[in-house]
Amino acid sequence: MNVVPRARSVNVLEIAKLSGSSKSAVSRVIQNQPGVAPEMRARIQHIIRAHHFQPSILGRALRGAHTGVIGVLARFMGSGFTAEVIRGIDDEVKRKGSQTMCMLAPGIDEYIRSWRTLVSGRHVDGVVLLAPPTDIFKYPVDELDKPVVLCAAEPPDKASTWKAAGSVVLDNQTAMKQMVKHLLDQGCRRLIYLAGQPDIFDCQERERVFLEAAAERKGVRASVVQGAWTRELAVSVVHGCLSARKQKPDAILCWNDYVAMGCLQALSELDIAVPEKIAVAGWDDVPGADHLDVTTIRLPMLEMGWQAARILFQKTNPGNVGLASPSHVSLQMSLQIRRTTVRRAVKSRA
Amino acid sequence: MNVVPRARSVNVLEIAKLSGSSKSAVSRVIQNQPGVAPEMRARIQHIIRAHHFQPSILGRALRGAHTGVIGVLARFMGSGFTAEVIRGIDDEVKRKGSQTMCMLAPGIDEYIRSWRTLVSGRHVDGVVLLAPPTDIFKYPVDELDKPVVLCAAEPPDKASTWKAAGSVVLDNQTAMKQMVKHLLDQGCRRLIYLAGQPDIFDCQERERVFLEAAAERKGVRASVVQGAWTRELAVSVVHGCLSARKQKPDAILCWNDYVAMGCLQALSELDIAVPEKIAVAGWDDVPGADHLDVTTIRLPMLEMGWQAARILFQKTNPGNVGLASPSHVSLQMSLQIRRTTVRRAVKSRA
């Protein structure tokens, strides 16, 4: 196959020739390094601008230098969560003059592969792992030479090679306690939790703290139901769940808002009054959840992204000593009380 | 700054040494090219597997060869549209054994910059431009050496340098005609269209075909209202719009479903019955639109992504002559009739 002659854009050598200097000088100017006479520096800068010259990231990357590109690895695009956190990361990355590159990798094998593509290919200065599959922690991280920040996940073993990674996590425990307290305050005593996929860190943690929070109060029955991962699955799971149990639950807490929608649909089909007979709550506060008046937990998705990018930059440029800000952040979520759980007299809706 | 000694992973030269051959042979094996003795080929393959060797995309890219990476440029992550189309692209790209890299670039300048990062950096074999700002067509495309496929956009001038680009567009005209016909069938005669951002191709086109479709029937008043780009803006725009007009509209068509939610909220605050007084329709069929029972237009987002990736591969590998499939595709959308527009007796909801 003959190689198509490529419309070559200008490169360092040409800039050097045009300015009557050398590649070295041009490179130093590009990076704002000393060692170039002021007049020559000005001349080179002029030529660079005149030709809209942008140094190739490839050459730079191959050489092992900074690329000005930050990688983000995510599993799914389906949820608003991924999209919104990426937006937060990108905000902050752009503010620093860098660019974001995202890759999608649902399964653990693809995840590892994409990670290698990004990192060992030296495309990027660092990587944000966004809600990685929990199996990721079985792989060592230290053989990789680029900084890593975890988003919505934490290594199980603090002593592992992962301890060098930064992290931004959600305080699931506090939020779940608030949620459970609210449901109990509404008079609910038989709680069901429709849990999410088991290979997601937040899902695991929420399931656990749900049971813990419910166990703190006497006379409360709490159980976890698996399999309702999507809205469609939730419909049939709720149907099955309610027909199988003698004693109906009086509250169903869902791992996300879409599942809550499926739950509401099933209850509507069964003619079960919400919230009178069964209270329903979701998680995430997706767009539309307020319009549907579903009680939920609001996630600070944008801030999660900002923090992740901030920490990554801190690791990427250790030069900026200054006031070292934390590399591990835990963010609070906020309970949004709406119609689907308010059973008491005081239905205060601001 | 001293360079941290990087944990070098194995490279072509090492594989060559280990197998007792040369870089050339290894490279040929990697690419399944002829010119290597069967036994040597087997030996090299064995070593490659044993060391989990993955050739660096950088070296390959720098040399101008295929990288197995497809670039996607998008403006926003906010809407489900972007996320879902990317998912479709990624599906198809993975099926071909390649990987997807996405970049976000809201404004035209960032868009151009990211495009150059992707293409002139030779990171990618080709690029999908997802709902680009319409200003993009002012920039020539032929100086770039990588294939391009447009998603949800078409160059205004078929004779421009853009004619080499593939495209997947939505048939806005047909869908809009169906929507307007449906509203007229429901007895509506005074239509308002809440239009989207003017630098988006689909928004421009839908605005135009809305007026065309309404003009086809006598006795129909149709007007376009600008500024209701988001759900929040929609609330105040609808308030303003209804207080300003003597004759109220009897149907409000919104450029997307979130805006329709804002519209419904405003009407609810004004105690205006939907659909009896005013019918409301959205566009996109986002998750939750069915639960809210909003009439809308469903977009084949996943298929849009599949098609874009298919066309791009066709351009990337012109070798696969076979049956050349089309490089320009127009996809149909489907009208979803729901509660917010059904004013006639026959309220058939399947």
Added chain:
DNA sequence: CTGAAAGCGCTTACAG
């Protein structure tokens, strides 16, 4: 301050 040279990891004519 200045620039020639080596090298990052690959692929591809080219000569043997």
Added chain:
DNA sequence: CTGAAAGCGCTTACAG
């Protein structure tokens, strides 16, 4: 079939 060599675009010791 086989391998040495050049080169993609950059950065960085190194010598002047």
